[in-house]
Amino acid sequence: MSEESRTLNSQIAPSLVQQAMALIQPAQRIALLAHESPDGDCIGSALGMSHILHLVGKQCIPACADAAPQNLSFLPGIETLQQTIDDGAFDLVIALDAGELRRFGHLYEEHQAFLDNAQILNIDHHISSNGCGQVNIIDTTAAATAELIVLFQQQAGLPLNRDAALCLLTGLITDTHSFQFTSTTPRSFEVAALLLRAGAIPETIVQPIYRTRPLAQARLQAIILANAQTSCDGRLIWSQATDATLTAAGAIPEMDDNTSGLMRDIEGVQVAAFFKSYGDPDITRLSLRCAAPYNAAEICLRLSNGLGGGHARAAGATFHLPIEETTALVVAELKKEMRC
């Protein structure tokens, strides 16, 4: 047996696995909480853990403050996801993919008294995690909470079926962007291999999440890219969308998701700016993507007089100006910033 596969079975401190099982064993009704604004990892983890615990006779209720994104509708058990919980109806809460109860949104706000006193098992991989349970399985080297759940399932000797494997592989694939992010480790692939052996088929996940999009969205992206302008020898790129653009594509506003990312990925681009104005022509939103040394959050905050922010690589801002004026203002500033 290779060293890696030997160690896959001993990644979590054995005492922690025991403490978690001591919470799970006597519990009959278990709530599995996914954080608000859900993603593939928190939903996949909640459903995956439900399938596992259902196999050992537990009644499981997965819950999330917000509805799951439409592209996760292929997940087995997604129809069991609740948007609320019954106070006192559970003898264990398993809080997934977040280390603070506040991250569970209105599930926490509306059931604070119950949750503040509930038995909680917390499983998470975020650096910011404090642990919100009596038992906290937190490993910031895990690429996904789903990866950690598989390690736990293995060490605790819990069963795994194909439905659980598909949900957990979804968590792993979405949090690593198909194993592209630097958070991906040899262990992530070992866990993925284990899930494939249990019957999960990657195609089932990758197709709805990364390949399929409505024709209207493809048309919208095509129009925005065709209208893009460049400057600074192609280091700066920008484009716009208005109600007229949406109409031309037959698209709806949320279909412009990640348009600035598409522009950022063009060869030679260091800064990509996407301007949009829908509904009110006097309000324009900017979505900015920057490569180092440019700081998207700092630029957005400064140009919008505080109506913006985000991360160094990706940020946004709102301007109370028409789209042409906003574009002229921001592009001039970006050119100054980029010295071209």
Ligand SMILES: [Mn+2]
């Ligand atoms: Mn995650």
